[in-house]
Amino acid sequence: MNTKLINRPLYEDVAERLREQIFAHELAPGSWLDEQSLALQFGISRTPMREAIKVLASEGLVTTKMNKGAYVTEVDRRDLEQIFTVLSLLEGQAAKETALKASEEQLTALDNLHHRLEKAAADRDIEQFFDINVKFHDMIQNIAGNKWMNGVIVDLRKVLKLQRRDSLSRSGRLL
Known part of the structure; x- marks a missing residue:
């Protein structure tokens, strides 16, 4: 290295x-x-x-x-369920705050990222999907502007990243 x-x-x-x-x-x-x-x-x-x-x-x-x-760290199914429960609460709050605070330009940028995310999923381009997904969620968090909530979300996402490729390759998922 x-x-x-x-x-x-x-x-x-x-x-x-x-x-x-x-x-x-x-x-x-x-x-x-x-x-x-x-x-x-x-x-x-x-x-x-x-x-x-x-x-x-x-x-x-x-x-x-x-x-x-x-x-x-080994992440099992129960860990994932618990992490997703907490993450959904935090990201839901971030989305709510973003909806109240975002400018038209920011909403347009989020919409563009969402369209790119859908295209990456349709194309089964996993690297592009992950890259755009991170940008989309980061933008929501940045607009929401809650550094404490963002810190917890970032740490939870790091743990989820341990399992992300495995989870998307299961039947009915992205791959």
Whole structure:
């Protein structure tokens, strides 16, 4: 992995790189995160690796077990049901606030994104679908302007991203 570091704490860069590996399933759900070997692989000490793992744990992407270490979070059906329940409440509120606050230009932009989203689904273009879906929801959140609600939504979406490809390839879904 030959990525340039940007001007931020090392543990944040390490967390971002681990996050990418988790989303790409290079670090599979349920797999143990061996701090020592990961630190060696990244060419860093264990301290920034430990801090990076704490960041991912706070986002729900990693689960820590007392005296056993950290593991990539496994999301089961019950977890998904609970996450979607909370997410639907929060995103419903964001949509309500957006409906009250949005300008005509913003509504037009949302409508355009929605049409592009429908086209990506019809074309079964999963990458395009996910990219546009994120932009659509981000725009709604930005218009709503509630930083606390947005922070929770962002973290819940990260956990959902662990399962997104699997969920859309089931019968009757996008793929």
